[in-house]
Amino acid sequence: MGTEVESQTVETSPQVYARIGGVLYLVVIVIGFCSSVFVRDKLTASGDATATANNIMASESLWRISIAADLILLVCAVPLTLILYVLLRPVNKNLALLGALFNLVEFPIEAVSKLYLFAALFLTGNADYLKAFEPHQLHALAKISLRLHDYGFGIDLVFFGFACIIYGYLLFRSGYFPKTLGVLMTIAGLSYLTNSFTLIVAPAHAATILPILVLALIGELSLCLWLIVKGVNLPKWKEQVGGVS
Numbered sequence: 001m002g003t004e005v006e007s008q009t010v011e012t013s014p015q016v017y018a019r020i021g022g023v024l025y026l027v028v029i030v031i032g033f034c035s036s037v038f039v040r041d042k043l044t045a046s047g048d049a050t051a052t053a054n055n056i057m058a059s060e061s062l063w064r065i066s067i068a069a070d071l072i073l074l075v076c077a078v079p080l081t082l083i084l085y086v087l088l089r090p091v092n093k094n095l096a097l098l099g100a101l102f103n104l105v106e107f108p109i110e111a112v113s114k115l116y117l118f119a120a121l122f123l124t125g126n127a128d129y130l131k132a133f134e135p136h137q138l139h140a141l142a143k144i145s146l147r148l149h150d151y152g153f154g155i156d157l158v159f160f161g162f163a164c165i166i167y168g169y170l171l172f173r174s175g176y177f178p179k180t181l182g183v184l185m186t187i188a189g190l191s192y193l194t195n196s197f198t199l200i201v202a203p204a205h206a207a208t209i210l211p212i213l214v215l216a217l218i219g220e221l222s223l224c225l226w227l228i229v230k231g232v233n234l235p236k237w238k239e240q241v242g243g244v245s
């Protein structure tokens with residue numbers, strides 16, 4: 001009886017991790033997409049600092065909700081990192097740990113970058129201490145804060161890009177996940193690195209290269225949905241775990 005229960009736990013455990021990880025990944029993707037596309041991109045008027053400041057002032061609650069949602073995203077990303085480590089550890093424990101470490105470096109960078117979103121909000125407010133500045137000065141400073149957030153996010157994605165490449169390699173070598181997922185996640189990582197280093201080294205071309213992030217979305221969404229719908233190939237998982245032990 002004890003052996004039966006133990007065997008069942010071994011078989012179902014990776015599937016439970018996979019399903020929970022897939023749901024967490026979906027939350028991360030949905031929040032990240034909505035905050036970027038439906039809030040920041042919608043309220044930011046390219047080349048018009050005054051219009052951007054007015055949009056943020058008029059939608060303060062939405063701006064604050066977006067920041068709170070981004071923090072929830074990071075909260076979900078922490079257990080997701082642990083789950084990916086558990087699922088990929090049988091392939092190569094050290095590489096799985098390295099991928100997790102890249103994520104752990106990324107999280108505080110992204111969290112701190114959210115302070116620039118608060119700075120942009122404060123600079124568009126009506127506090128008495130802001131009367132020392134002219135409106136156009138405050139609007140310019142708010143625009144700079146948003147640019148700093150973009151660069152902070154770009155730096156964050158450098159570390160996440162390397163994590164994606166490592167996860168892609170481990171998925172490809174696992175045997176209990178489709179090799180296609182490994183290829184797509186590797187492409188996602190390279191897309192993030194290309195986007196971030198273009199922003200840092202050649203910012204004039206950043207807008208041109210931005211559509212490459214669609215490839216990153218495809219890779220991450222594919223892994224997310226596979227974890228939810230299919231999970232782990234249990235016979236192959238048991239072979240890999242047996243080989244490691």
